[in-house]
Amino acid sequence: MSTLTALLEKHVAEGAFPGAVALVDRAGEVEVAAVGSTEPAGSAPMRTDALFRLSSVTKPVTAAAVLALVDDGVLALDAPIARWLPELASPVVVRTPTSEVDDVVPAVRPITVEDVLSSRSGWGMGADFTAPALQPLFADVAVYNGGPRRAVSPDEWVAALAGVPLLRQPGEAFLYNAASDLQGVLVARAAGRPLPEFLAERILAPLGMTDTGFFAPAAARHRLTPYYRTGDGGRPVLADASDGAWATPPEFPSGAGGLVSTAADWLAFGRMLLAGGGTVLSPESVRLMTADHLTADQRAEGSLFLQGQGWGYGGSVDVDSTEPWNVPGRYGWVGGTGTAAHIVPATGTVTVILTPCGLSGPAFTAWMRDFWTYAVTA
Known part of the structure; x- marks a missing residue:
């Protein structure tokens, strides 16, 4: 043995x-x-x-799929993702991580491809799972939690995400999980196929x-x-x-x-x-x-x-x-x-x-x- x-x-x-x-x-x-x-x-x-x-x-x-498109010159690390995901062109951010979802300020800059790759897009899970801005993310946007998958198209998912305020400013904090689903949709949009x-x-x-x-x-x-x-x-x-x-x-x-x-x-x-x-x-x-x-x-x-x-x-x-x-x-x-x-x-x-x-x-x-x-x- x-x-x-x-x-x-x-x-x-x-x-x-x-x-x-x-x-x-x-x-x-x-x-x-x-x-x-x-x-x-x-x-x-x-x-x-x-x-x-x-x-x-x-x-x-x-x-790796995102980076393959970077290598191809289709994506660029410093490019705003709104070029391919126009639904996310004008994100807002909760004033503090514990603020209510309607207590928001504009994002100080666009979300870039590198922000999404490094899980610093502003969406995702942090240390406080009770934060108000996380609740619509869990309820309306989360598609995978180890169990059966929700019936939602990638376009519907992006539309739902666009209605959720960022928990942190782009590039400011590591937040878990949502950025990887965002990467998958970004690949599909940039590549022009699923x-x-x-x-x-x-x-x-x-x-x-x-x-x-x-x-x-x-x-x-x-x-x-x-x-x-x-x-x-x-x-x-x-x-x-x-x-x-x-x-x-x-x-x-x-x-x-x-x-x-x-x-x-x-x-x-x-x-x-x-x-x-x-x-x-x-x-x-x-x-x-x-x-x-x-x-x-x-x-x-x-x-x-x-x-x-x-x-x-x-x-x-x-x-x-x-x-x-x-x-x-x-x-x-x-x-x-x-x-x-x-x-x-x-x-x-x-x-x-x-x-x-x-x-x-x-x-x-x-x-x-x-x-x-x-x-x-x-």
């Missing part, structure tokens, strides 16, 4: 998840483990090619990511694991079955959390980043994507989501080594459906762990910390 298998089986025995797939690629030496089953007390063994809902591990892939089509053509197909998409097609559906949320007492409760919301194409392809994929496919994506972009991205785009763009104050304010990290484009960047798994320069992210994927440029390492059980909050779990520690220190 491999050490990685033993680590995962320990957490299966402790009830963290019924099964998992994990992968560690250390400069080309790959260790893969699939343990447990796809469901609690189930008889279907976990398989290495199992499909999982990536949740927020989607975010780096979406950011996000799934552009993503498949420019990112997925060149990398051989044949199992990645916004739903599980019929031929692959037997490999899609059910998804469980955490219920009372930590018990898993079925939230989406294999023939549920991810069995058909969504009306809104969520750039923040809509993809399904496998460990092998994300490995291909991670290797592309480690190789400087290959035929997919320019080295400069990869450098920008995997570099921290936040100030120290912005990192501190975003510490509910960032624990020893800054933020690049679509993922976190470790900036200190206060934890054994926290390696400066490590880039990637975690998903609320129980997923995580990272690269460590200094050592040429890719790490992926996929489970069918959702996280109960933004804090990193014990099993993630154990896996990361193993991956970067073993």
